[in-house]
Amino acid sequence: KMNETWSLVDDYMAERLLPRDAVLERALAANKAAELPPIDVSPCQGMLLQLLVRMTNAKRILEIGTLGGYSTIWMGQALPADGRIVTLELDPLHAQVAQANLAHAGLESLVDIRVGPALEQLAKLEEEGAEPFDLIFIDADKPNNPAYLQWALRFSHSGTVIVGDNVVREGEVVNRHSTDPRVRGVRAFIDLLAQEPRISATAIQTVGSKGYDGFVIGIVNAG
Numbered sequence: 686k687m688n689e690t691w692s693l694v695d696d697y698m699a700e701r702l703l704p705r706d707a708v709l710e711r712a713l714a715a716n717k718a719a720e721l722p723p724i725d726v727s728p729c730q731g732m733l734l735q736l737l738v739r740m741t742n743a744k745r746i747l748e749i750g751t752l753g754g755y756s757t758i759w760m761g762q763a764l765p766a767d768g769r770i771v772t773l774e775l776d777p778l779h780a781q782v783a784q785a786n787l788a789h790a791g792l793e794s795l796v797d798i799r800v801g802p803a804l805e806q807l808a809k810l811e812e813e814g815a816e817p818f819d820l821i822f823i824d825a826d827k828p829n830n831p832a833y834l835q836w837a838l839r840f841s842h843s844g845t846v847i848v849g850d851n852v853v854r855e856g857e858v859v860n861r862h863s864t865d866p867r868v869r870g871v872r873a874f875i876d877l878l879a880q881e882p883r884i885s886a887t888a889i890q891t892v893g894s895k896g897y898d899g900f901v902i903g904i905v906n907a908g
């Protein structure tokens with residue numbers, strides 16, 4: 686019953702506040718047709734990412750976990766013409782669907798999809814001497830969240846905004862005895878944030894069409 690209300694409110698807000706966007710709707714349809722899991726951000730969350738791109742004037746974005754590129758499109762739509770998103774995806778099918786969705790969105794030239802385990806791709810990016818990113822969205826396999834945070838810090842400058850999704854997991858995050866590797870990954874991620882002086886962060890619980898979850902948002906401090 687609560688879940689139903691959350692969904693209704695999410696739909697209401699999305700319908701009222703978000704631009705109707707055929708490109709984004711088509712991306713979700715293409716994901717479904719290709720049988721990708723429906724674990725993209727919700728439309729209202731996509732809009733939040735887009736607003737963050739604008740609020741931070743982000744030009745360079747790193748996304749870990751592309752899926753079909755739904756969140757990538759939301760962020761890409763707010764990028765200036767000389768902006769760039771590097772997005773990392775393990776599954777070649779997901780990457781292929783994302784590539785098509787991004788091409789349809791006219792964002793192909795701004796987005797660099799890199800296929801393979803994100804940890805390998807991150808090491809490769811460093812070898813290439815990648816410039817720091819202004820906004821980093823961590824949304825892949827949760828057991829690797831602590832490692833992704835370490836990499837995110839390496840690719841940051843003071844003022845870089847880091848967002849990590851799915852950190853509440855229906856409240857399981859407070860279960861210190863959880864054996865779920867995703868919960869353990871998220872708890873280690875929170876522990877790392879707690880003891881990391883380079884970043885100031887908070888976590889916001891969310892309810893909506895994707896159930897009960899939440900995200901971490903932080904900023905890399907000066908010095």
Ligand code: SAM
Pocket residue numbers: 724725726749750751752753754755756757773774775776779801802803804824825826829
């Ligand atoms: N950000 C996407 C969106 O909102 O549209 C959703 C991403 S989905 C929650 C997580 C993605 O991470 C999946 O497509 C999955 O294949 C990918 N993934 C899982 N393990 C990975 C790894 N080790 N390296 C890179 N990507 C991985």
